Each structure stands twice: as structure tokens, then as C-alpha cells.
Amino acid sequence: xxxxxxxxxxxxxxxxxxxxxxxxxxxxxxxxxxxxxxxxxxxxxxxxxxxxxxxxxxxxxxxxxxxxxxxxxxxxxxxxxxxxxxxxxxxxxxxxxxxxxxxxxxxxxxxxxxxxxxxxxxxxxxxxxxxxxxxxxxxxxxxxxxxxxxxxxxxxxxxxxxxxxxxxxxxxxxxxxxxxxxxxxxxxxxxxxxxxxxxxxxxxxxxxxxxxxxxxxxxxxxxxxxxxxxxxxxxxxxxxxxxxxxxxxxxxxxxxxxxxxxxxxxxxxxxxxxxxxxxxxx
Amino acid sequence: xxxxxxxxxxxxxxxxxxxxxxxxxxxxxxxxxxxxxxxxxxxxxxxxxxxxxxxxxxxxxxxxxxxxxxxxxxxxxxxxxxxxxxxxxxxxxxxxxxxxxxxxxxxxxxxxxxxxxxxxxxxxxxxxxxxxxxxxxxxxxxxxxxxxxxxxxxxxxxxxxxxxxxxxxxxxxxxxxxxxxxxxxxxxxxxxxxxxxxxxxxxxxxxxxxxxxxxxxxxxxxxxxxxxxxxxxxxxxxxxxxxxxxxxxxxxxxxxxxxxxxxxxxxxxxxxxxxxxxxxxxxxxxxxxxxxxx
Amino acid sequence: xxxxxxxxxxxxxxxxxxxxxxxxxxxxxxxxxxxxxxxxxxxxxxxxxxxxxxxxxxxxxxxxxxxxxxxxxxxxxxxxxxxxxxxxxxxxxxxxxxxxxxxxxxxxxxxxxxxxxxxxxxxxxxxxxxxxxxxxxxxxxxxxxxxxxxxxxxxxxxxxxxxxxxxxxxxxxxxxxxxxxxxxxxxxxxxxxxxxxxxxxxxxxxxxxxxxxxxxxxxxxxxxxxxxxxxxxxxxxxxxxxxxxxxxxxxxxxxxxxxxxxxxxxxxxxxxxxxxxxxxxxxxxxxxxxxxxxxxxxxxxxxxxxxxxxxxxxxxxxxxxxxxxxxxxxxxxxxxxxxxxxxxxxxxxxxxxxxxxxxxxxxxxxxxxxxxxxxxxxxx
Numbered sequence: 014x015x016x017x018x019x020x021x022x023x024x025x026x027x028x029x030x031x032x033x034x035x036x037x038x039x040x041x042x043x044x045x046x047x048x049x050x051x052x053x054x055x056x057x058x059x060x061x062x063x064x065x066x067x068x069x070x071x072x073x074x075x076x077x078x079x080x081x082x083x084x085x086x087x088x089x090x091x092x093x094x095x096x097x098x099x100x101x102x103x104x105x106x107x108x109x110x111x112x113x114x115x116x117x118x119x120x121x122x123x124x125x126x127x128x129x130x131x132x133x134x135x136x137x138x139x140x141x142x143x144x145x146x147x148x149x150x151x152x153x154x155x156x157x158x159x160x161x162x163x164x165x166x167x168x169x170x171x172x173x174x175x176x177x178x179x180x181x182x183x184x185x186x187x188x189x190x191x192x193x194x195x196x197x198x199x200x201x202x203x204x205x206x207x208x209x210x211x212x213x214x215x216x217x218x219x220x221x222x223x224x225x226x227x228x229x230x231x232x233x234x235x236x237x238x239x240x241x242x243x244x245x246x247x248x249x250x251x252x253x254x255x256x257x258x259x260x261x262x263x264x265x266x267x268x269x270x271x272x273x274x275x276x277x278x279x280x281x282x283x284x285x286x287x288x289x290x291x292x293x294x295x
Numbered sequence: 296x297x298x299x300x301x302x303x304x305x306x307x308x309x310x311x312x313x314x315x316x317x318x319x320x321x322x323x324x325x326x327x328x329x330x331x332x333x334x335x336x337x338x339x340x341x342x343x344x345x346x347x348x349x350x351x352x353x354x355x356x357x358x359x360x361x362x363x364x365x366x367x368x369x370x371x372x373x374x375x376x377x378x379x380x381x382x383x384x385x386x387x388x389x390x391x392x393x394x395x396x397x398x399x400x401x402x403x404x405x406x407x408x409x410x411x412x413x414x415x416x417x418x419x420x421x422x423x424x425x426x427x428x429x430x431x432x433x434x435x436x437x438x439x440x441x442x443x444x445x446x447x448x449x450x451x452x453x454x455x456x457x458x459x460x461x462x463x464x465x466x467x468x469x470x471x472x473x474x475x476x477x478x479x480x481x482x483x484x485x486x487x488x489x490x491x492x493x494x495x496x497x498x499x500x501x502x503x504x505x506x507x508x509x510x511x512x513x514x515x516x517x518x519x520x521x522x523x524x525x526x527x528x529x530x531x532x533x534x535x536x537x538x539x540x541x542x543x544x545x546x547x548x549x550x551x552x553x554x555x556x557x558x559x560x561x562x563x564x565x566x567x568x569x570x571x572x573x574x575x576x577x578x579x580x581x582x583x584x585x586x587x588x589x
Numbered sequence: 590x591x592x593x594x595x596x597x598x599x600x601x602x603x604x605x606x607x608x609x610x611x612x613x614x615x616x617x618x619x620x621x622x623x624x625x626x627x628x629x630x631x632x633x634x635x636x637x638x639x640x641x642x643x644x645x646x647x648x649x650x651x652x653x654x655x656x657x658x659x660x661x662x663x664x665x666x667x668x669x670x671x672x673x674x675x676x677x678x679x680x681x682x683x684x685x686x687x688x689x690x691x692x693x694x695x696x697x698x699x700x701x702x703x704x705x706x707x708x709x710x711x712x713x714x715x716x717x718x719x720x721x722x723x724x725x726x727x728x729x730x731x732x733x734x735x736x737x738x739x740x741x742x743x744x745x746x747x748x749x750x751x752x753x754x755x756x757x758x759x760x761x762x763x764x765x766x767x768x769x770x771x772x773x774x775x776x777x778x779x780x781x782x783x784x785x786x787x788x789x790x791x792x793x794x795x796x797x798x799x800x801x802x803x804x805x806x807x808x809x810x811x812x813x814x815x816x817x818x819x820x821x822x823x824x825x826x827x828x829x830x831x832x833x834x835x836x837x838x839x840x841x842x843x844x845x846x847x848x849x850x851x852x853x854x855x856x857x858x859x860x861x862x863x864x865x866x867x868x869x870x871x872x873x874x875x876x877x878x879x880x881x882x883x884x885x886x887x888x889x890x891x892x893x894x895x896x897x898x899x900x901x902x903x904x905x906x907x908x909x910x911x912x913x914x915x916x917x918x919x920x921x922x923x924x925x926x927x928x929x930x931x932x933x934x935x936x937x938x939x940x941x942x943x944x945x946x947x948x949x950x951x952x953x954x955x956x957x958x959x960x961x962x963x964x965x966x967x968x969x
Contacts, residue, residue: 023400028481029491031398034390038406041387045459046412049424052434056427095333102330106323114331116574120338122513123566123573125520127540128559131547132341135348135556142344167337186316187706190673191768193315193693194700195720195775202315205723209710228417231522231540235547248419252527255423260432267420274415292709292757312675315693 054271056264068265073241074250078269081247084158085226088165089173093219096173097211103174104181118174121167126231133164134235156238161246164232169222176218180211213288217281224277228270342563349560352553360557368534369542369558372450376525376538377518380457384514388465389507393495396473397481407470413462421459422527425452448530453538456524461514468510472503509576516569520562622811623684623778624649630669630679632662639665641835642679647779652805652812654826656819658858662835663815667781670813672696683778699772699810703784705764707756713767714739714752720775742770745804762793766800773808782814786821798825819859823847831855853965856896863939865895865912865932866967874964877933882910885964892967897959899927900942904957911956914939916949930955 023031057065068074102108103115121129136142137154144155154160184207192202230248238244245253247270254263313319318326350357360366391410395403413421427433429446439446446452480502484494500507522540529536531545539558546555625647632640640662647653655663668674670681672693680689688696708716715722717739721730730738743749746766756764765785772780785801786794802825805812816822822829823843831838831846831854838858839851850856857864868875872886874895883895905911914930917938921927925942928949932939941957949955 023398026398026478027485028397028478028494029485030495031394034394035398038387038391038394042391042409045455045462047409049428049459050412050416053420053424053427095329098326099330099333102327106327108327110331112574114334116570117334117338117342119570119573120342120566123516123520123569124342125522125540125559125562125566127522127543128345128520128562128566129341130522131543131555131559132344132348135344136341142340163337167341170333170337185704185706187702187704188708189316190693191700191702191706191771192708192719192723194671194673194696194698195723195771196694196697197719197723198694199315199318201723205719206708210708212710224415228415228420229523230417230419230526235544248417248523251419251423255426255527258432260427260430263423264427267417267423270417270420274417278415291755312692315673 050271053264054268056260057268060261060265064261065265068262069269073245074247074266074269076242077245077247077250077266080158080161080243080245081227081270082273084161084246085165085169085223085229087162088169088226089219089222091162091166092169092173092222093215096170096177096218097208097215099170100174100177100181104178118171121169121171126168126229127235129167130164130232130235133160133167133232137163137236155236156240156244158237158244160236160238161233161244164236165226165229168229168232169226172221172225173215173218176214176221177211180214184210210292213284213292216284220277220281220284224274227273227277342567345556345559345563348553348556351556356553357557357560360554363554365534365537366542366554366558369537369539370561372453372537373519373539375450376454376457377515379454380461380518381511381515383458384461385465385507385511387462388469388510388514391466392469392473392503393499395470396476397478410466411463413459418460418521418523419527421524422456424459425455425528447528448532448536450536452528453525453536456528457518457521460521460524461518464514464517465507465510468506468513469503472506473499476502505576505579509573512569512572512576516566519565621778622649622809624651625670625779625811625813626682627666627670628680628682630666630676630681632665632669632674632676639835640669640676643832643835643837644679645830645837645840647811647813649811650809652802652825652827653814654822654829655813655815655832656817656822656829656858657832657838659817660834661832663830663832664783665835666832667783667813667815670779671698671700671781673700697775697778699775699777699780701765701768701772701780701782701785703787705756705768705788707764707767707771709756711755712752713743713748713754713756713759716756716767717742717752717771717774719771738774739770742773745773745807746770747800761789762797765789765797769804773810777810780810780812782812784815784817786816786818794821801825823859831858833858850896850963853894853896856963856965861899861940862896863899863941865937865939866935867893867895867964869893869964869966876912876937877935879913879933880910881912882908883959883962888964889966893964894967895959895962895964897962899940900925901961902941902957902959904943904947904955906956908956908958911958912939913954913956916951916953916955919949919951921945928955930957 060068099114099118103111103118134141134155137144137147137160139145139148139153139155141155147154152159154163188206188210189202192206193199197205228248230246230252233246234249237246237249239249247266251263251266251270254260254266317323361370395406426447429435429439429452431440431447433447446455480498481494484498485491489497519538520540521538522544525538526541526544529538529541531537531541533545537545539562543555543558543562546558625645627643627645627647630640630643632638643662643666645666655666657663665674669676672681672688672691672695680687682688683696708719711719718735721735721738724730739752740749743752746769748763748766748770751759751763756767759767765788769785782801786797789797798821801814814825823846826843828840828842829846830840833854839846839855841849841851846855846859850859853864856862865876867881869885869888869890869892871890872884872888874881874883874885874893876895881895885893912930912932914932916928917931918929919926920929922942924945926945926947926949928941928943930939930941931937941955943949943955
């Protein structure tokens with residue numbers, strides 16, 4: 014009976030080691046990831062709905078979530094626009110320094126966020142490299158929400174570019190040639206044929222950058238100024254609650270953010286299902 | 296194409312001719328300009344600033360920073376954390392890839408999603424979950440205190456948080472690679488009498504070694520550079536629970552500007568080396584792909 | 590039965606059927622087509638030559654096939670006509686007009702790509718309507734007439750009811766027909782097809798071949814199609830252009846090409862043939878040390894290649910001057926038996942057809958005389 018059940022769950026294989034590796038995988042995954050996250054969510058049961066609601070609608074929490082979400086949204090939008098151009102240029106054109114530019118796109122993946130944070134602050138602070146020229150014009154960047162957007166733009170760019178590049182590479186030249194033989198100008202071909210085929214990848218990259226931006230901490234805290242209600246991001250508020258030993262407050266904010274991440278994740282999957290069903294590709 | 300060499304073109308193509316799949320040169324130049332400028336301003340510039348600020352007071356001052364015992368302690372702790380977290384995730388990544396790629400079972404997609412989960416969780420939350428478990432008011436807080444075990448605000452917590460945020464790197468590099476390579480090689484080896492371990496060492500591992508290296512590289516870069524998750528669990532105790540990124544924050548908040556950038560430059564150097572090795576590996580891969588079935 | 594007879598039978602069959610299916614010319618689809626002149630096109634990709642000065646006249650309304658092995662330059666020629674590539678020298682004329690300075694958009698050619706190159710994110714309807722929708726406002730048809738035209742074309746390619754589908758939801762043959770309708774939508778002066786059936790399986794290929802001929806007869810487009818399949822070319826085209834290594838070897842009707850191959854390449858490439866290296870000396874032909882009783886008057890002395898079709902031989906018994914070989918293989922081909930022979934001292938391979946009931950044993954000796962043959966000087 015058991016043998017049959019196993020047989021239907023897993024195809025038999027002559028390769029040994031399934032029990033060992035699968036067992037280790039499940040134990041490790043459970044201990045490091047699943048149980049701690051489950052316990053975090055479980056912790057909210059120590060709060061009544063009214064308490065939970067009070068934390069969630071607390072003006073400071075709402076302001077922090079709004080800043081995190083809004084800044085991440087703007088940064089992801091900026092990255093989408095420039096990400097198309099960067100990815101297009103890197104795939105389609107040959108120019109000196111292309112490979113260097115291509116390699117450096119991954120910098121935000123490799124550079125520790127704290128390093129990025131202090132470097133961006135050094136650039137945009139009042140007496141910084143750029144800040145010293147913008148502040149006299151009345152444009153404050155560091156310690157404002159603009160600074161948050163800039164940090165999140167830095168963090169998010171590779172998500173858009175790396176999602177788009179393989180898709181642009183796969184566009185068949187013949188498709189563009191077909192549009193040309195049908196009388197479409199280059200502009201029409203780009204806007205009616207090329208860009209629409211990139212929409213699923215573009216949406217995926219956008220959501221990835223957005224999700225990362227909402228949760229980002231290290232690169233933002235240096236440049237944000239961290240003023241409650243104004244330049245305080247949601248992850249920072251969690252840290253502040255923890256330093257106040259307000260575990261419940263921290264947990265409540267964290268679960269709201271987890272819920273947002275979950276919605277994002279769902280969105281990416283829906284985009285891909287939709288794209289596959291409609292176009293037959295992702 | 297032997298008998299007759301081609302005569303030189305009698306007339307050059309009309310100057311106005313361009314491939315129907317290419318943009319006009321002005322558009323191309325503008326696009327390249329925008330892309331290079333964007334990458335330069337947002338990515339290249341901050342990187343240069345780090346090194347510039349680090350050497351602001353000269354090479355002598357630069358190396359003075361490393362004489363500081365707290366800085367040395369931070370570097371040692373970072374190396375220690377990476378030395379624990381990376382092998383742990385390496386072993387996990389290999390067994391996860393083996394279990395997922397070499398067998399067919401239901402629920403595989405869900406399992407892969409769960410392995411990727413740490414990527415979509417804010418690093419601060421990654422720290423928080425261990426505080427909730429092991430902190431003073433956490434689930435196991437009282438028991439740990441009674442047994443005099445410290446996890447939060449101590450090295451075990453830092454290692455745990457680092458393992459969490461670097462959890463998927465090796466696995467997600469290996470799983471697609473090993474799935475692509477299928478199971479025929481392993482089945483052949485087993486049928487020739489090799490043990491499971493021999494099969495892995497002599498057949499599977501040589502096939503995935505570059506992908507493995509790639510994953511370890513990214514895992515290590517993140518492990519040494521993680522800030523948010525570690526900040527939550529470390530307690531910022533100088534000389535004891537400060538990793539390099541945390542030490543940068545402390546120096547920065549102490550207005551030790553150059554020192555902060557000096558430590559930062561070390562991490563930036565690590566990032567650069569990571570990028571260079573990654574790029575070299577990718578070139579190598581693309582060579583292999585070019586010689587492949589296509 | 591020979592291959593050609595088979596083609597002819599197929600063609601007759603198709604024509605007989607066509608007269609039932611499409612005896613009329615569809616006036617809604619009739620367009621002003623034009624003749625195309627290709628003059629001395631030279632094209633090289635970097636240092637690799639692709640075309641060495643190719644010239645060709647294509648009459649208005651003609652269905653013409655470019656056939657040749659891969660690398661013969663046939664697709665390059667098609668792309669140069671379309672304006673998808675530029676020649677190093679030479680020019681293309683549409684009617685009397687030099688198209689050299691015209692972009693691909695201005696040439697108004699219908700091009701069907703080998704992999705169809707459909708727009709995956711557009712429905713079948715939008716794919717076909719694309720060429721009309723991108724026209725400048727002044728010449729763009731109204732929404733109603735776009736709709737009408739698309740529906741007429743869907744009718745023509747027999748895809749009624751599939752207009753809301755996406756290319757990913759169609760079979761290969763259906764995609765091919767969408768690509769075809771899309772190219773026809775812009776009322777092209779010339780229709781260019783690159784390996785139109787290349788990506789399809791054998792059965793669908795045969796169906797679509799007939800269908801293409803039928804559409805051509807109904808719409809009357811000047812049509813050039815590229816194929817590596819000689820059978821397809823001979824069966825479909827009014828005229829066949831045989832290409833090799835960037836040159837045109839021969840242009841002619843299927844009969845011309847098959848019965849009067851102009852070059853050794855054509856003799857070899859089209860249909861089955863055997864080739865024997867011989868020496869011509871004062872009007873007589875020697876195969877190795879044997880004089881063959883074939884009259885070579887008028888042929889220059891020196892090394893030459895003797896070509897003949899397997900069915901253009903008769904068994905020669907003990908006659909002198911015949912080609913004598915050892916049977917190394919025997920295959921049944923419908924009503925005939927095809928023998929593989931090794932001929933002469935150097936054991937040249939050649940093939941001959943004999944009646945199916947002939948008694949030949951492996952390693953037996955057979956003597957044959959070609960009844961129809963061609964002699965081409967051999968450049969060594």
C-alpha cells in the first residue's frame with residue numbers, strides 16, 4: 014500500500030540518494046525558513062484584531078508603508094523606462110565599453126547595501142559631489158524622499174535589465190523584418206511589434222524591482238534621514254520597534270510587508286501564466 | 296567558393312541604406328548615450344566615490360584604519376560568518392539540487408518556490424524572525440536564558456540571519472543546470488557499478504562545477520555584505536558582534552568619514568572581484584554554449 | 590515510372606482538381622502585379638561571396654522557383670529583391686522602376702518567412718490587418734474595409750473562424766497560411782516566399798503545395814519562392830531557376846530543366862543521374878581503357894563527364910562498346926528495378942533501371958547502352 018503511494022508521488026529511479034538529500038533539504042528548509050516564518054505569523058495571534066488594526070493604521074506606520082511603497086513604485090517605474098533602453102542597447106548595439114557596462118549592471122547585486130548607502134549619501138548630501146550644486150537651487154535630495162527613490166533606483170535596475178535581456182535576445186529578427194516588409198516604419202515596428210512582446214518581461218522586472226524596493230533597508234537608511242512620518246521607511250520602523258522591545262509592533266508591520274510580498278509574488282506568477290497562455294511564451 | 300574570388304564591389308550601397316531592423320544612427324547614439332549615462336551615474340559613480348573618499352587623506356591614513364582593533368575584529372567576524380554560512384548553504388544547495396533535479400516527484404514547483412522565498416523577504420524581516428524565536432521575549436527566550444545560551448545579539452544569530460538571506464543562491468544556480476543535464480549520465484554511471492557518492496563526485500560534479508562556483512561566489516558576496524538582517528540580530532557590540540557592514544554604519548555615525556569609506560572600499564573591492572569572476576565565468580559559459588548543440 | 594512522370598501525373602491531378610475548385614479568377618483579390626528584373630546582383634557577406642553577378646527576368650504574374658542546395662544564394666537573392674539586404678553592386682527593377690533607392694517599406698513586397706515570423710502578441714486578425722493599419726493616415730483604409738479585407742483573406746486561406754486565435758494556438762500549416770494572408774493583405778506587387786513549406790511535415794507540405802498553386806492562379810501575383818526541394822520546384826513553378834554557389838545554373842520550365850540540363854550541376858541536382866568520367870578523343874569516348882559506342886562528334890577532345898538518367902539505358906547483351914558493370918545492389922522502385930553498378934577499372938558507381946522482372950543476381954555482370962545522354966567537358 015505504502016509502496017504504491019510512494020510510486021505515484023515520485024517516479025522510481027535507479028539513482029541513489031533521494032532519501033538522504035530530500036530529507037536534508039526538507040529539514041534544513043523547515044528549520045531555517047519555514048518554521049521561523051510560520052512562528053512570526055503565529056506571533057500575531059498574541060494580538061487581538063483591534064490591536065492589530067490599531068498598529069496597522071497607526072499614522073506613523075501608514076506613513077512608513079506609504080513611503081516604502083510609493084518610493085519603490087517610482088523607482089521601479091524609472092528603472093522600467095531606463096531598463097528597456099539599457100537592455101536594448103546592451104543586446105543590440107556594439108560599442109566600446111559595452112561589456113564593461115554589461116558587467117557593471119550587476120553591481121547592486123554584488124555591492125553591499127551599506128556601502129551603496131554611504132556612497133549615495135556622499136554624492137547627494139548637502140556638501141556632497143552632486144548635492145553641493147543642487148541644494149543652492151533648492152533641490153534637496155539626501156534626507157528627503159527623493160533620496161529614498163534614488164537609493165531604490167540603484168537597487169532595482171538589475172532586476173529589470175536582467176529580466177529583459179534574454180527576452181530581447183530571443184526576438185527573431187525576421188519578426189521585425191516582416192513588419193518592415195508590411196510597410197511599418199522603424200518607429201511603428203518598435204512600438205507595435207517589439208515593445209508589446211516585451212510586456213510580460215517588463216511587468217515581471219517591474220514587480221521584482223518593486224518588491225525588492227519595498228523591503229530594502231541598508232542602502233536607504235543612510236540617505237533617507239529617517240524622520241518619522243516623512244522619511245522613515247517601513248523596514249526601519251520594524252528595527253525601531255525592536256529596539257523598543259515592542260515585538261508585537263514589529264511583528265504586525267512585518268506581516269503586513271509579508272502580505273505585500275505575497276501579493277507581488279502572486280502578480281508575477283499571474284503575469285507569467287497569462288503570457289504563456291496568450292503568447293505561448295514568457 | 297573556390298574557383299573565383301569576388302570582384303571588389305563596383306558600387307557601394309546607397310548611403311541611405313540601413314538594415315530594416317536597425318535604428319537610424321542618431322537614435323542609436325542617443326540610446327547608447329542615455330544607457331551609458333544612466334549606468335555611469337547610478338552605478339559607476341557611487342563605486343568610484345567609495346574609493347575616492349577612502350583615499351581622501353592619502354594612502355597612509357587608509358591603512359591606519361586597519362590598525363584599529365575594532366576594525367580588525369569586524370573583518371574577522373565577517374570572514375567567520377561567511378566561512379560558516381557559505382559551506383552550510385553549499386551543502387544544502389547541492390543536496391537540494393540533487394533531490395530536485397535528478398528525480399521526478401509531485402510538488403517540485405512549490406518546493407522551488409519555497410527555496411526562493413528568502414529572496415522576496417525584506418532582510419529586516421529575515422532578522423526579525425530569529426529575534427521572535429530566540430530573543431528575550433521570543434518563543435525560546437526563557438529556555439535559552441535558563442540554559443545560558445545566547446543566540447540573538449551574538450554570533451549564532453548573525454550566522455543564522457546570514458544563512459537565511461543567502462539561502463537560495465547555490466540551489467537556484469544548480470537546479471536549472473542539473474535539470475538541463477538530465478539523468479542519463481548518472482544512470483550510466485550507476486549501471487556501470489558506481490556508488491551514489493562516486494557518481495556524484497566523478498560524473499555530476501565535473502558537469503556543474505562552474506555553475507557551483509558561480510553560486511558560491513554570489514552567496515559569499517551577499518554573506519559578507521549583508522546589512523539589514525544582521526543589523527537586527529547583532530546588537531552592534533563593538534569588537535564582538537560587528538560585521539564589516541555594521542562597522543561601516545558605526546564609523547559613519549561617529550563622523551569617522553574616511554574610516555567608514557575605507558572599510559567600505561574593502562567590501563567594494565570584494566564586489567568588484569565578484570563581478571569580474573562572474574563575468575569571466577559567463578564568458579566561459581557562453582563559449583561552452585556556442586560549441587554546444589546550437 | 591520516372592520521377593518526372595510522377596511529377597507530371599501529380600500536376601495533372603492537381604490541375605484536374607483545380608478546375609473544379611477554382612475555375613475563376615477572384616476579382617476581389619486580383620491585383621496589379623509587375624514584372625521584376627534583377628541585373629547583375631553581386632553580394633558578399635564580409636569576405637564570403639554569396640552572389641556573383643546574378644541576372645534574372647521575372648514576368649508579371651509568373652510563379653517562379655529558386656532552387657538549389659543550401660549556400661547556393663537563393664535566399665540571399667530573395668532578400669535582395671525584397672530590400673531586406675543591399676547588394677554590393679547591381680540593381681533590382683520593379684516594372685521599369687529602379688528599386689535600389691527604395692527602402693523595404695516602399696517596395697510593397699509580400700514576404701513570407703521560413704519560420705513565418707508572425708507577431709505572437711497579436712491575434713490572427715491583427716496579424717493580417719497589420720500592414721493596413723501601419724499605413725499613413727491618408728492611405729489607411731477605414732476600419733470597416735480593413736475588416737472586410739481581412740475576412741476575405743481569411744476566406745482565401747481557409748481560416749475562417751480562427752481570427753481571434755493567437756499564433757501560439759495554431760498548427761504549423763495554419764501559421765503558414767496566416768503568414769501568407771498577412772503578406773497578401775498589403776496588395777503586394779510581388780510575393781516572395783522563403784522556403785514556404787520548409788518547416789512542415791511531408792503530408793502538410795503536399796497539401797499546401799497544391800493550395801499555393803491554387804491561390805496563385807486565383808490572385809495572379811508575381812511570385813518567387815525559394816526551396817531546396819527540386820520536386821517542389823518542378824511541380825509548382827512556371828519556371829525554375831537552379832542556383833549553385835552564388836550563380837544561376839539554368840532557368841527554364843520543368844521540362845527544360847529535366848530534359849535539357851544546361852550544366853553538369855543541373856543534371857546532377859535535378860532528378861536521378863549517373864556520371865562517368867570519360868575521355869573524348871576524335872569523336873569517340875573512352876571509359877578507362879574501353880571505347881564506348883557513343884558518338885561524340887562535335888565534342889572537344891579531352892576529359893569529360895558522361896551523364897545519363899537511370900531510365901535512359903537499354904540492356905545491351907554482348908554488344909561491343911557497351912558499359913559493363915558488376916551489380917552491387919538492387920532496389921525495387923514501383924514498376925522498375927534499380928540496379929547499382931560498379932563500372933570499369935576504377936569501379937565508378939552508376940545506377941540503371943531495368944524491368945522489375947529482370948533476373949539479375951548480385952555480383953552478376955550487366956551491359957547497358959545509354960539511349961539518351963549528355964557529355965560535359967571536365968575541368969580538372
